[in-house]
Amino acid sequence: MKNFNTLLLITLMSSFCLTAQNSDTKKADKHFDRYEFVKAVDDYNKLVEKGKADSYVYGQLAESYYNIFNTVEAERWYAKALETSNDPEMVFKYSQMLKANGKYEASNNQMDKFTTMRPADNRATAYRANPDYLPKILDQGKKFNLQNADYNSEQSDFGGILNNGNLYITSGRNNSRKNYGWNDQPFLDIYTVAKNSDGSSQEATLANNKINTKYHEGLVSFSPNGKTMYFSRESYFEKDYQKDSLSSARFSQLYLFKATKLGDDWDIVESLSVNSKSYSVKNPSVSADGKTIYFASNMPGGYGNFDIYKASINTDGTLGEPVNMGQKINTEAQEMFPYISSNNTLYFSSTGHLGLGGLDVFYTKEIDGKISTVRNAGIPINSNADDFAFIIDEETNQGLVSSNRAGGKGSDDIYEFKKLEPLCDVLVIATVLDDKTREPIAGATVALFDTEGNKVVSKTTDTEGLAEFMIECEHDTELEVIMAGFDSRKVQVKGSNEEENNVQINLDPIEKLILAETIDLAPIYFDFDKSNITTQAAFELDKLVQIMNKYPEMKINAISHTDSRGLESYNINLSDRRAKTTVQYVISKGIDEARISGEGKGEAEPKVDCSTGCNKAQHAENRRSEFIIVDSLQQ
Template sequence: MPMILVQVLFKCIPLALTKLLSIIYLLTKAKKLLIHAISKTMRTLVTLGLFLGILNHLKGQDIPKSDSLNTQNSDSVKTQISTAIPDSTLEQPVSETEALKPVTNKAESEGFTGRFLRAFKKANRLYDEKAFGDAIEYYTRARKQIESEPELLSKLGDCYRFTKNNKGQLDCYGTLCQNGNAQPIQELYYAHALMESGSTEQARDFFSKYQNDERGKRMLKAIEKAESYKRNESEYQVNSSKFNSVQNDIGAVKYRDEVVFVSNRNPSPWVNRQSSWNSGGYFNIYKTNPSGQQKPVKWGGAMSSKYHDGPISFNSNYSMAYITRNGNYNEDAVDKKMYKLKIIEASLTGDGKETELGFNKPDYDFCHPSISANDSVLYFASNMPGGFGGMDIYKVKRDEFGFWGQPENMGEKINTPGNEIFPFAAKSGALYFSSDGQDGLGGLDIYIAKLKEDRITSVYNVGTPINTKDDDFAFYLDETGKSGYLSSNRKHGGMDDDIFEVKITGDPRYGKPATLIMVDKKDNHKLDSVEVVINGETLYSDTAGKVSVILEEEPDYGLLLSRSLYLPEQDSIHPKTISDEQFVKTYTLELDPKLAINGRVIDSKTGQSLDDVRIRITDILTNAEVQTHYTKSDGAYYQTFKGKRLNQKLVYFLRIDKPGYLQHTQILDTIPVNPGDMALETKLIKVELGMDLGKMANLNPIYFDQGKSKIRPDAAIELDKIVSILKDMPQITIELRAHTDCRAAAASNLSLSQSRASASMNYIIKKGIDKRRLKAKGFGETKLLNACACEGKTKDTCPESEHAKNRRTEFIVTKIKPAIITPAPGKKP
């Protein structure tokens, strides 16, 4: 009967596991030696098939061959931590015989040789085979014989660490530390365990000893930032999912209308395939509905293999899946080398073809794939050489022909000497991942990396309630970006992981907290209700004058501050230059002095107030037109200068005009020293027949070279002023009258003056004035303004200055048409 049972079991259960073999052993004592050999082989093969040890490998736990501060086989990693802890302190791998020598000697001296050594040797063999869950039992037996043996406590502490038993770590590593037998790395392990248990201050003491090590530095930073991790607590809801089991359930993602996740629950009561890492079952991919009302079912076919399957990621149309899977079982390769993880691309349509991605390497692990929203970039975790230590996050791009390129490390902003795993590419463009090397709350924490143009701009801890002191990982959001899942052992601790539903109910912000304080310039009292517009978002200061904001490292922030009765303020903040975790800046607001022009316009001849006068005001410093006013019946207008301060230079250009009057221009150039109004009176000149526009407009004399009529540059400037008047007053016609002094022959002077008048008129015509509005006439020396005649017997005795008065050009108004008056706004024509 026993042999028949053995045959049945071997047919039904591929690679029968340790528990069944132990039953067979009890039933078939006659086959003891054979079964013992099979059991040992099975344990090795099962161990080879792990995700580096069930969930610990799913979480990216490294499996050290020595307890150095970093357990990767990369020399560069060891170099990174050498400044923190000398190489001489790192435990080197030793043979089982060498390891047992000091323990054996102690055991012999204390009389526990046989019982102790049997348990200790058995535990060490299991430890070497990575069967940490089984090893704990035998180390515990041995410990009963020799309570505080350092070698035993070190190995037992490691077993507890690999199986996520924090209480056990505190016991073993704590005893080593208390007895003075702890290596530096074990002190760090103890500090992490203290952190996870909530003993923050005790953890700080140990982390402080290793401030030159990146992990010690990061964890000290995390302790200081503990309060800031609670910032977004009200923005999330986290609840246990309805499809959890008593086993491990992780990595939930959406698949069409279903939820797909990974679990090591036992799908059959008759078959119990287990792993020796922690005596748990193998991980398989399951499907269920989001409500959890449907019993989860194992996804068979291409989604199922002999060993661990998952986590999984789907492309945008669910036609392709990317799966983590451990290497195939090979009977000829039975040794102590772990089978490595690899990423499989599986078609979910047609023949369900599976393809091992070309960048997988047999000596390293490639796991936790996540495809980007546009299906062009695959993110994953790997411990391949060239990283920063532990597991690192990588990305690989698909080219235009559909082929994957070479993996690229995501760099030091994301990766640390610890483990970075479970990347998730959100539809928003952000990259989420888990890490035990970044500053955090303890264990694995979830982080968000902001990307801009394929460049990482910033990385932030997502904070509570997403993160806890336990392991939090496998974060996922659906296409809405508002709901998803995460995995965590927060409920029961240890290796018991569950899936939690996530709802984003608010607007979580990540970055550097900043406090902006608003005060009055005069007496420094706090100002509430100050409007703060920061990159388009409007906030208001509270009764303490404070505005609290979260600043991401990029972009820079522009601020506009305003409050009733106060002058506005502008500023910019450059978060990259801010080193403080809590940025505080005080802004001083000044009461508005209410600077203004209290103006009035009158007729220059009668002194009467003029209504409907248009006043256009331009800020010369900015070349911006400030405002246009129209005077009332009392000739008044009022212009305030918002935002202008006392003792600040004001330079404004005023253009004042009214139909039938010469336009008046004026520059207001002043530095006000007192608040309030500045009085300004303007006199407009009414245009009348026979008026000389040149004189009214204060033109400078128009000069010509001696005996010439060509318009000189200085004359052109003055003629342009006449052009401007004519354009402003299209209803007037003028006559250009040119005069000379008495010197030279009268006939010659008459001819020259006519030429000069004509030249001036032609210049004005070329500037766009209708020639029908212009007439040119030369008067020679016939209309002298003084007694400086010099014809005939009259002797010239006048100085040059008197002769200059006679050399002139006049712009006489000869006709005025009725003006077409445009009424001021709000008035009828």
């Protein structure tokens, strides 16, 4: 917005080279070459403590931790090694560890480096195609089409709301009005705009003098039946203003008024009880049920200059006490122009939340007294200018937004838009139960993952076995549930438009995984031609660790298999590496190495016979690990 509306409505890296193995690293390297990564870590760390570490040792430490999926330590040592490295693969792995630890921005920075190093690499091209695996501001631009409205003038035009077929806007186009000194434009008035059958607009019509005065009038909202208008007006008209004792200048506030429809026009204008000559109230928006009014105010007790408030509308038309919408919505800066839609999504403009510049439009939802994540509406709704007075018809997905962005007709213009994709939040309620007793499990860890497999947030279930998450609707997610003494589970959560998505997760006792001769884990699959522990493998192996901790006499033989692609001798060696890496992961979790051994079978014992050909999924089934109990259980 231009100034007068602001007063009114806002009052390069060095090369990395591995040194040759030497007497200092010989012992650690031997463990590393044997895939004894836990011992390798101990020995490399001792070199660090003795001050005998160099880029080679840091890199080996990182690789050791990477292979046993200790992401925190792997991140630490990759960072240290990369102080003197220009190795693309190390940069890529560092990026993956950062992402695994929830450091998405830092991960993206490393991927940016990787793509410049290896622009033709498939990983680089895939990243460039979709660099933001979590919702980002600019991604929202796919959700709207937007165009400048044909009823804008060369003066300021903003707002806009339909009532009984007429569009009510605020405009400074009335040249018969006295100009406002701040920008030498006329004071603002409320106009109506009727639409022709072909969709074009008729000439804007000035509302009557019961609504408009010689001073400023602002945004408009209506009761559900359309017979009560709520609008902003300067307090000058009420002769209610303050005088500066030094300059004798007069300062008015913004007040809220309501008018009643009598016949075909508006009459009986009344000041609302929330007004005060000590502060402003403005930008009204009435809920679809007519029971609540939202507005902006700089009244004392807020979080910033202007905050978003709400108040009940009583049956007699009076208002209840104003309630601040809270710190999740309101910041130390400016929050204004609330609009509550028919599905109770609250849209508003802010300079305090992260945006593209100036005022940006944001949205959130209040569900059972809880405010969901505040999100930026993205481009083209938002720009690097001021973007405000957003409204939308949730049934037709059509709406209006105002902006002073470049390319408009006047200082502020109204833009019409069509929403193309959903823009909302879903409350996911996870209930964790004991499958045997059907009693709730308190203290279970429930983690939420996005569609890229990144952990977004983790919570602990309460005494009723509940953990709640706010997610964007239409987005598939995954929940991971871990509880001592129980078999951990992962549950897919399908994207939804519903306000709530209830997910019940039943956990079996961990003993259910113990069969007569084996531990019945989900298959431990490896990527093609790889032997490092993956996220999914770590999830399953942690169950084995839990069982072995509970039964300290248990001994396990981990047998690894490959698919039939590649030479038989190569597959034997590959499966042996996978078995040893699996064993090392379990040892890294505190299990005595005497209790677990590993063995590679290569392609000799396939789960799926691929002699006549197999698809990708069938080959993956053959790349697995099995866990044989080699000693009897003792409690």
